[in-house]
Amino acid sequence: MGDLLSNGPDRPPWRPSRRLIAAAAAVVSSAAVVMGIVALNGPDDQRPRAPESPSAAASSASSGAAFPPGPDAPVTAGQTPGLVIAGLPLPRGGTSIRRDRAAGTGPLTVVLRRTDGSGALGRHGAVVTFPVAAPSGGRPIRVGGVSGRALAREVVWPVEGSYARVRGDLPQSELIAVAAATRVASGRPRVEAPRGLSVAATGALWPAQLNETRYGSRATGEVDELSGGLTFTGVARGGGFEDALYATGAQPAGTVHGRPAVVTSAFGGNGALAWEPAPGVVAYVGYSGAALDRGAVDALRRLASRTRLLSPAQWRATGPSTSDQTNDLGLPD
Template sequence: MGDVLSSGPDRPPWRPPRRLITAAAAVALSAALVVGIVAVSGSDEKTPAAPLNSSSPSPSGSAFPDGPDAITRAGQTPGLVITGLPLPRNATLIKRDRRAYEGPSTVVLRRSDGSLGRHGAVVTYPVPRPQGGRPVHVGSVSGRALEREITWPVGGSYARVRGDLPQSELIAVAAAVGVVSGRPEVDPPPGLSVTATGTSRPSSIHEARYSSRETGEADELSGGLTFTGVARCGGLEDQLYATRVQTAGTVHGKPAVVTSAFGGNGALAWEPVPGVVAYIGYSGAQLDEGAVAALRRLAARARLLSPEQWQATGPTTSDQTNDFGTPG
């Protein structure tokens, strides 16, 4: 951006007092520091940051009010906050994986009665050569089968399908996989449909962190950390099939599951829109029925923010490898 200058009408030159020059220099220095701080925070989405609207106050203001979920457009990663709680400064975080697109790709399939982590399967390609399992035939090639997963050679490497479907259906999915330009494509067998495609690792994870005492659920979650998260990738669901989950009713009408796959002592996860996984987790106390009930109460107060609203919370950006769903 060029310097902003103006030239007014001709008049004798004016020399400002020394005291005014000193004050102006201090103002300019303060402005430069503010610009530098904003530049460091970075941006996860390709859309410009915008201030929170009147129904979404800043983190240093009053608590987030209740309200509808923000509309999530294709390819966007929203944020998730707990209404009724203020966000402390530096409480929001973008975990960015700049090399996620260099890693494996996934295809998520489900039955008509399927939901996140239930009645479906995830295809991941490429994955390492299998080291164990019993032999199974996948079309004209030989693969290896473990409980809830099959790995087989295809496209010059190996692919894996994990899910809670019967093994015969997992084999049918595997036989329907092809590789085009280094990415898996699936012609779904009867009874299944593709619900999402993309990277195995999320390119970004949007997290917000709260003191469990501030949430009002310290009796069940202890005085540790409560966190919300949102990500889009097939690796999250792949990990649900790898670790097993328990159903936990619904969150805003969407089937939810409880899992320990996202870190901490446990988390409640659901899919607010296809391909987007939202979760609320905690650390500090044993995962039991009381903790699950507390997570459900917090999830009922959760609200999605648009990428613009999320950026306005001033998230810190951390470059790392988001290893949800890494092959293994």
């Protein structure tokens, strides 16, 4: 993906190859940092919120006044909402729409989750992607009647003249079972979910539209934990976000508005807190500045509890800039 923080502080780039070795080390470090975060299940902000019209959103954005609280906009199928932090003014030019016009011509995904209630964004599930590049390493395995390769958290195997991949935090035997249950028809992956799993979402690997908001961290009131860098929010559709969570080993981080959340370094900056407000839709609050530690995660949780989803009309009313880019997160297909 084009740099999420393109107008903010520098951040280390992610490169598409030789990443999994480095990611493994990062996962160990991240797990140590956020160990025990699952216990941070404090109550979400449940204060009553009054409805707001798109014109009111535009007024707040143009006047520099604090963006008012309000109910989350319903997430309509196929549409991408915006995400703002209530109580903070929107900086001039702080909202943007990043369009990837080629997203629909790239790889496609099927997201699977456990059916026992434990499945959530980046937890107890898997993402099937087709097509992907041929594997460059890994242990030989059998997937149905063909030879595949097993790597860390993933299985890659040949199908329909190319290769498919299933990546997740399930046991390897279950990843192989998902691979064996995958067929490709008219270029689209289809999965007959094995027992205990269900299909949660389907679609392109990378989002056709990524809606972002950027704030100065000093304005958020969390400068002590996040430093004086950049705080950002984002919303997007696409299995690639969840695939990236499995690739980097996201850790559980309580809930946001009643939805299970994870903490990750996959979305740019030093870290981000991500959750799924609706199936196939990923929302997150992240920052660039101080090191990712327990205090930073607490600060992200506080900010996430203040977020509200905006309808596409409300989002357009904030006057977002629009640009074309590749929304690939810098990870391999």
